[in-house]
Each structure stands twice: as structure tokens, then as C-alpha cells.
Amino acid sequence: MSSIKLKMGKGIRQNRKLALCYVIVFMVALAVLIISVKEKTQKNQLTGSATVALCQPDCTYTYDSLCHSECDRLANCSFFGNVSKSICDNKGKDFRLKYNETHEVQCCTGSPYVPVKEAANTEVKAENWVRIVKNLWFEGRIIKLVIDVFH
Numbered sequence: 001m002s003s004i005k006l007k008m009g010k011g012i013r014q015n016r017k018l019a020l021c022y023v024i025v026f027m028v029a030l031a032v033l034i035i036s037v038k039e040k041t042q043k044n045q046l047t048g049s050a051t052v053a054l055c056q057p058d059c060t061y062t063y064d065s066l067c068h069s070e071c072d073r074l075a076n077c078s079f080f081g082n083v084s085k086s087i088c089d090n091k092g093k094d095f096r097l098k099y100n101e102t103h104e105v106q107c108c109t110g111s112p113y114v115p116v117k118e119a120a121n122t123e124v125k126a127e128n129w130v131r132i133v134k135n136l137w138f139e140g141r142i143i144k145l146v147i148d149v150f151h
Helices: 002-042 082-088
Strands: 096-098 104-106 129-138 141-150
Touching: 082 096, 082 104
Parallel strands: none
Antiparallel strands: 096 104, 129 141
16 A cells, blocks of 8 residues: 555656646747737737837936937827937937027937036146046047146
8 A cells, every 4th residue: 555655656756747848838938929919919019109108207228328309299298399209210319409509408308408618727836746537438429538636
């Protein structure tokens, strides 16, 4: 009798392992299906237009920080006009771009404005000083960062 119980015990353990494998395969298949459904609902394959689920109020997608013109009028996103919509499309959020001859626009955030041009003029009167100059990418353009250290 004990040998029969032992064989049945092994069979149950094997069935549990098999059932666990089926559960894992099912969960993986379900995850793939969910991802596929999300992608299809987020982007309409026929028209290429974004849906409300994909757009955020700042006109970026949920997964990037680029402005997308197709989000205009979706999810409370609103570009200032067609000019800002076209020049900011697929540009980084907060990039400052030329709107016209006199104005700039900060992408995804507001209306055109007249930029203030100021240059810093510094004079160091010290015997020991070091200047570090680095080029940085800031708001869509390269700027020069100057650091003066003196004693």
C-alpha cells in the first residue's frame, strides 16, 4: 500500500509542476496580449493619430518628453497656433525655438515671447583663479557654461 501512495504522490507532484508551467505560459501570453492591446489603443494604426490615452496635458506622450502636434486638442493639450505646433513637433519639451523674426516660443509650454538678450560681464581681480568652460545642451540649444573659481 505504501508503494501505491508513493506513486500517487509523485504523480501529484508532477501534475503540480505541469500545472505551474501552464500557469507561467498563460501569464506570459496574457502579458504579451495586454502590451499588444495597449499599443493598438494608444496609436490608431489607420490614421496614425494619437489617442487621449497616449497624450498628456503638456502635449507630450506618456513615454517621452517630446512635443507631439497630433496631441493638439486632446487631453487638455493646446498649442498656441499652427506655427508653434509645426515648429515644436517632435522637439523636446521646453526647447526654445525661433517663432518669427522677433519672437521665440518655448515648446509645449506657452505662447511666443520676445527673448531677453543679456550677457554677463564679470571681472575677477584675484591672483589665483581658474576658469572652466563647458558646452552644454540646454533647452534645445548649446550654451557655454563658464565657472570662475578664485581665492
